[in-house]
Every structure is written in C-alpha cells, then in structure tokens.
Amino acid sequence: MNATAVVRATAAVQIPSIRSHSTGANYAASAVSLTDNLAIECRNLSFAVRSRQGNFVPILKDCSLSIPSGQFWMLLGPNGCGKSTLLKILGGLLNPSGGYLHVKKPRSFVFQNPDHQVVMPTVEADVAFGLGKFDIANDEITSRVAKALDAVGMYEYLQRPVQTLSGGQKQRVAIAGALAEACKVLLLDELTSFLDEDDQVGVVRAVKSSLASSKGTTALWVTHRLEELEYADGAAYMEDGRVVLQGDASTIKNFVESKQASYVNQINS
Numbered sequence: 001m002n003a004t005a006v007v008r009a010t011a012a013v014q015i016p017s018i019r020s021h022s023t024g025a026n027y028a029a030s031a032v033s034l035t036d037n038l039a040i041e042c043r044n045l046s047f048a049v050r051s052r053q054g055n056f057v058p059i060l061k062d063c064s065l066s067i068p069s070g071q072f073w074m075l076l077g078p079n080g081c082g083k084s085t086l087l088k089i090l091g092g093l094l095n096p097s098g099g100y101l102h103v104k105k106p107r108s109f110v111f112q113n114p115d116h117q118v119v120m121p122t123v124e125a126d127v128a129f130g131l132g133k134f135d136i137a138n139d140e141i142t143s144r145v146a147k148a149l150d151a152v153g154m155y156e157y158l159q160r161p162v163q164t165l166s167g168g169q170k171q172r173v174a175i176a177g178a179l180a181e182a183c184k185v186l187l188l189d190e191l192t193s194f195l196d197e198d199d200q201v202g203v204v205r206a207v208k209s210s211l212a213s214s215k216g217t218t219a220l221w222v223t224h225r226l227e228e229l230e231y232a233d234g235a236a237y238m239e240d241g242r243v244v245l246q247g248d249a250s251t252i253k254n255f256v257e258s259k260q261a262s263y264v265n266q267i268n269s
C-alpha cells in the first residue's frame with residue numbers, strides 16, 4: 001500500500017468477529033499481519049462496554065486502520081468518537097470485542113498526565129527504571145538511557161530531580177523511557193493537552209526527532225490540534241467509533257478544516 005495515498009477506511013477484508021461481545025477480559029488477540037511493513041494493522045475492530053442496565057454499548061464499530069512502520073501518525077476526531085479507546089486497544093490496555101489486530105511489539109503507551117508515569121527521583125533513574133525487567137548489563141543500561149534522553153533532547157537533564165521538570169520535560173522523559181526499552185510502537189494519548197505552547201511544540205518535535213534516530217519505531221499520537229499535523233507523516237480521522245479517512249497529513253488537515261467550515265456555515269445560516 002502506498003503510505004501517503006488517501007485511503008477511505010472501508011473494510012477490505014471480511015474477518016469474523018472473535019467474540020460477539022466482551023468486557024474484553026479474556027480476549028486472546030490472534031495477531032496476524034497482512035503486511036510486514038505495517039506496524040499497526042486493525043480491521044473491523046469492535047469494542048463495547050456493558051451499561052448499568054446490562055446492555056452492550058458499542059464504542060468502536062468496524063474500525064480499520066493501517067500504519068506503516070517507522071512513521072509518525074496522528075489520530076484525530078471529535079470528542080467521544082473513540083480515539084483513546086482505539087489507542088488503548090492498540091496498546092493492549094483494552095481488549096477488542098471482535099476484529100483483526102496486529103501491533104508490532106514491544107509497544108509502549110505514554111499517558112496524558114506525565115506525573116502518572118515519571119515516578120523515580122531522577123531523570124536517569126526514571127528512564128532506567130523500565131530496563132530493570134531485562135537481563136542487560138549496567139553498561140548497556142547506561143548507554144540506552146543516554147541514547148534515549150539524547151533522542152528527546154533531555155540528555156543534559158540526566159541528574160535532575162524529576163520534580164524540578166516542567167510538564168513537557170516530564171513527557172519527554174516518559175517518551176525516553178519507552179525508547180530505552182526499544183519499543184517498536186509508541187502510543188501517545190493527547191500529550192500536549194496539559195502543556196503550554198512552548199512545551200507542546202517541544203514534545204511533538206521530540207517525538208519526531210526520536211523517530212528519525214530510532215530504527216523503525218512507529219508513533220501514533222492522539223491530538224485535537226490541527227497545527228501538530230505539520231509534524232506527521234500521516235493521519236487518520238475518526239467519527240462515531242470508526243476511522244472514516246486515513247492518508248497524508250495535509251489531506252486530513254484539509255478534510256477537518258472543510259468539516260469545520262461547513263459546521264460554521266450551518267450555524268450561521
């Protein structure tokens with residue numbers, strides 16, 4: 001598939017549902033890749049929650065998305081359309097009710113509020129923290145931490161206590177933690193929503209430059225900010241639980257702007 005082509009997100013392949021419904025707890029995601037070039041591939045994903053009355057409420061419906069390896073993509077759409085839900089499914093934090101899912105691993109999820117994930121006393125200790133689960137030598141840990149902090153422009157903060165960092169600097173440390181673990185897919189949920197304008201630009205640029213210095217890491221970034229699209233290789237737009245359009249960033253930007261203009265026209269007429 002041409003990565004920059006605009007693709008109407010329709011279900012090209014009919015894949016039977018793995019479950020007809022789910023709270024998701026015991027879904028055994030059978031990961032099958034259609035194409036090795038894709039870091040993320042989902043087709044006809046569905047996800048439902050159970051209401052207090054016991055009914056299943058669909059959140060994702062026939063949701064399909066393909067993201068090539070090594071690219072920086074953004075996911076946009078109106079409030080409540082399902083962006084965070086899709087991201088959590090891609091990150092393995094939620095299990096889909098049905099459909100087809102492939103995400104390259106290891107994958108890392110970076111949350112909106114950096115205070116929830118930057119937890120160690122110093123920057124160096126925080127980035128090294130996640131490496132404790134691997135059987136690697138101290139020299140290798142030191143080297144990975146240095147490279148990851150360098151990739152997000154934070155190497156000079158190595159010894160800084162984390163409580164002295166700005167929100168954007170904490171976000172970058174959280175991203176460095178994911179990069180140090182050599183993640184193949186980086187999932188970032190509205191990182192810039194808590195940040196001032198300088199920090200917002202710093203974080204989005206850090207992701208962009210860290211992908212350039214990594215070996216094929218792919219990032220998917222949920223945002224409401226159209227101006228961030230200038231950093232993206234591609235983007236997808238969701239409405240009502242499904243991706244309605246995916247393609248190059250400028251096409252998605254034009255699409256969203258024309259939707260906004262037609263909405264303004266409607267309320268003015």
Ligand SMILES: Nc1ncnc2c1ncn2[C@@H]1O[C@H](COP(=O)(O)OP(=O)(O)OP(=O)(O)O)[C@@H](O)[C@H]1O
Binds near residue numbers: 059077078079085086
């Ligand atoms: N556990 C849940 N129980 C009930 N409804 C849920 C649950 N999780 C999500 N929803 C609903 O699913 C829909 C999609 O939520 P989600 O957070 O994925 O949207 P979003 O596109 O990320 O929204 P926003 O841009 O406002 O962050 C919303 O209507 C939300 O209220």
